[in-house]
Amino acid sequence: MDNLLSLLKFKKQIILQGPPGTGKTKLAKELAIEIIGTNNLDINENDIINTLKDLNKISTVAGNVEYEVVKVDEVAKTVTLKKSTETEATTTFAKVIDFYKNKEWKTPAANNDDRRAAAIAKYIFENKKTSHQDVNEDQVKIIQFHPSYTYEDFVRGIVAESNGEKIEYKNVNKTLGLFAELAKKNWDDSKKDIVNISKEKKLREYFDLFADKIGEQLADGTTTLKLTNNVNLVDVEDDAFRYKGNEGWSLWGNRMLFKDIIQAF
Structure with missing residues (x-):
């Protein structure tokens, strides 16, 4: 996890690739939580x-043995745990x-006291991470790409609006465009990170529509879509990336770091 976090913070765009069922999407969510600081x-x-208070046992840090939760003393502010092979500590x-x-x-850990504190801390940390209850939906979005999903759906599109007897056409930001707006404000206000997780960005037409257009000058000739440094893109691929040797990869893939995931969890 720490290695992936370092890579994402450096590169800002990574692809997690590997066989189905290896936990890539869950890992992407965990990365998002770590990046935006949800898990306080x-x-x-x-x-x-x-x-x-309602637990009878928790695992050791290694996970191979369990501690019995003997007592949680709210007055003394202590926790007493016992392993079957040890006395209470x-x-x-x-x-x-x-x-x-x-x-x-x-x-x-150097001693029983520290080992027990470490086990409790790890349990609380992992329990909070697994729940994902505190995730701010404005900061994390998961997108499932499919063949009919276009650049106009993902970045910016044109919509028709009635203005009296006239029809006006306006550029409207979509998923990534809105994300960029929010990220810019967020960057200016608090510097909190935003993470965008996409899945299955495989088909050739996706690259033709997305890769060479993000960041280009938009149709109105005056506005560019800029991704600030607090936007992180994580792509999840079920199979080995198909376009490493073609134009699709040269346009998009060379901006992203590939990471093989054998078994994340």
Whole structure:
């Protein structure tokens, strides 16, 4: 995950490719959550209490053994866990919060206290990620491409509007165009990232319609569609990318980084 995050932040456009059922779409969603900061780096004591109060067991960091949740002490602000091969050990809310913030379960813990804090922090982190309840739909959009989906559907199209006895034709931003507008405002206001996840961008006509037009001067001759640095594009491919050697790839693919996904989860 950390490697993919680094690649996406650097390249801004990546393609996750691999066999069906390897978790590519779920991985793309997790990347989106990480990028936009939905899975907050901070938790509080109530998060710990609410997560553990109805749990009997949680897994160790390695996931091969379970801890029994012996006691959650809201007054002392501690959690007592017990593994079948060990005696009870207690860790503090403060340590769990610190481990969560720094994701310290990724490094081996030195003692029982730290191992338990790491296990609790990891459980809370993964539980929040799996739920996706806090995802802001303005910041993450998932698009399923299909043969009838055109440039006018994805970037910008022309609509006819009645103005009295006349018909006026106007350029109207669509999915990516609206995303670009929101991203620009977002970039100016708060610098939060926006992630656009697309699926199945395979057919040749897609590239002819999309790849060579994004960012070009639009029909009115005055406006360009600009993607600010907080827009990240993630494409999900079920099969090996088909156009690495042709015009489609040269127009679009050379701007994107390919990442093979064997099994994401």
